[in-house]
Amino acid sequence: MKHILLPAALFIFSFIPASAITDADIAPAALVGKTLTFTIVNGGSPYATNGTWSGTFAASGNAFTAAKITGDFVNISTTYTASVNGTFTDVALAKFVEGQAPATLTLYTQDGIGKYEAFINEVMGVSLNGTFTIGTVVPPKGPEISILQGKSGELTDGSMSRKNIGTARVGKSISKTFTIKNTGTATLKNIAISVDGKNKKEFTVTGLGKTSVAKNTTTSFIVTFKPKSIGVRNAAIHIMSNDKNENPFDIKLTGTGAGIK
Numbered sequence: 702m703k704h705i706l707l708p709a710a711l712f713i714f715s716f717i718p719a720s721a722i723t724d725a726d727i728a729p730a731a732l733v734g735k736t737l738t739f740t741i742v743n744g745g746s747p748y749a750t751n752g753t754w755s756g757t758f759a760a761s762g763n764a765f766t767a768a769k770i771t772g773d774f775v776n777i778s779t780t781y782t783a784s785v786n787g788t789f790t791d792v793a794l795a796k797f798v799e800g801q802a803p804a805t806l807t808l809y810t811q812d813g814i815g816k817y818e819a820f821i822n823e824v825m826g827v828s829l830n831g832t833f834t835i836g837t838v839v840p841p842k843g844p845e846i847s848i849l850q851g852k853s854g855e856l857t858d859g860s861m862s863r864k865n866i867g868t869a870r871v872g873k874s875i876s877k878t879f880t881i882k883n884t885g886t887a888t889l890k891n892i893a894i895s896v897d898g899k900n901k902k903e904f905t906v907t908g909l910g911k912t913s914v915a916k917n918t919t920t921s922f923i924v925t926f927k928p929k930s931i932g933v934r935n936a937a938i939h940i941m942s943n944d945k946n947e948n949p950f951d952i953k954l955t956g957t958g959a960g961i962k
Contacts, residue, residue, distance in 0.1 A: 721813030726835055727790045729783035734760035735835055737808075739817060741772065742831035748798065748819065749774035749829065756806075758783075762855035765794060768946075776946045778858045795857075797821055808833070844916075845885030846944040848952065850877060858947045866904070866926040866956040874927035875956075881921065881940065883914040890943045894922060898936035903928050904954050906938060928958025 725731060736757045744750045752772010758765055758781065765781040767774070780795045789809045797804035802822040809816055819829040848856045850864060869875045883889040892912045896904055903926060910920035928934050934956045939949035 722810050722815040722833075722835060723813075724788060724810055727808045727810065727815065729785065729790060732758045732783055732790070732792075734758065737815070737833045737835055738770070739833045740831045741774075741829060744829040744831075748821075759855055764855045764857055765792075767797075778947060780857050843885050843887045844883055844889040844942065844944050846889055846940065846942050846947050846950050847882040847884045848940065848950055849880040849882060856952060858950045858952075863953040863955060864924075866924060866954060868957040868959050869926055869928055870959045871928050871931060871961055874925050876923050876925040878908075878921055878923050880919050881914060882919045883916050885944075886916055888916065889914040891941065892920070893941045895939045895941070895949075896936055897939070898954070900929075900934040901936045903934050903958075904936040904938070904956070924954065926954075926956040928956060931958045931960050933957055 736755055738753065738755045740753050741749055741751055749769075749772050752774055753770040754767055754772070754774040755770060756765060756767045763780045763782060764778065766776075766778050768776050775798060777796060777798070779797070781792050783790055783792045785791075786807070789807050792806040792808065794804045794806060796802075797806070797819060798821060801824065804819060804821045806817060806819045815833040815835065817830060817833055848858075850856060856864065864877070866877055867875050881889075881892065890913045892909065892914065894906045894909060896906055898904075905925045905927070906922055907925065908921070908923040910922070914920050924938065926934070936954045938952050938954060940952075941949045944950070
């Protein structure tokens with residue numbers, strides 16, 4: 702991806718805003734825990750064609766959430782990795798539009814202004830670009846579900862979220878505890894969990910502590926895997942709640958059945 706930037710010397714007499722964004726501000730480590738507010742200058746399908754949206758880089762894990770402020774941008778939850786490419790920061794996104802291929806969001810600075818370009822892999826002839834400002838993470842209005850499991854940190858809703866419960870001998874069981882956290886500003890209610898998938902009878906959910914979680918508090922549940930046959934076993938859990946854009950919160954489960962000694 703190439704960007705045509707004017708030589709720095711041409712900007713000697715340019716006005717630099719008081720809140721100028723520097724290359725250090727968009728370094729990968731500096732993005733963690735930040736929310737960027739993007740204004741669309743030029744966009745085309747399947748991107749938003751107008752409006753403003755925000756993208757938040759989780760303070761833990763590698764979760765990225767994007768939310769519409771105005772216009773026709775579609776809210777998404779995905780995962781990201783960021784790396785430096787010259788004077789640019791390339792953010793690799795597992796997805797940027799639901800159902801599309803992975804994407805690259807390139808951030809750069811010009812005359813103290815944050816600018817960006819976004820491209821979806823395998824989608825030709827369209828792009829999204831504009832400007833952005835940087836702020837700290839603001840808790841989303843209303844309830845907001847966050848699912849954590851052990852040291853893996855925050856999980857991502859949807860097809861990219863897969864949790865390996867581990868290996869158990871046929872007829873024996875192993876368990877993992879999952880945490881539900883409400884990072885929003887209102888009570889997370891009506892929490893319920895269902896299981897489906899090819900081997901759903903081998904994965905059991907128990908111990909859901911509460912069906913309502915106040916803001917900044919948690920509850921937990923246990924997933925137990927008891928294989929009936931050897932080999933890889935698959936299922937999925939769906940966590941229902943009153944979260945506006947992650948209801949249900951979907952997590953694919955996998956486990957491996959081992960032979961009996």
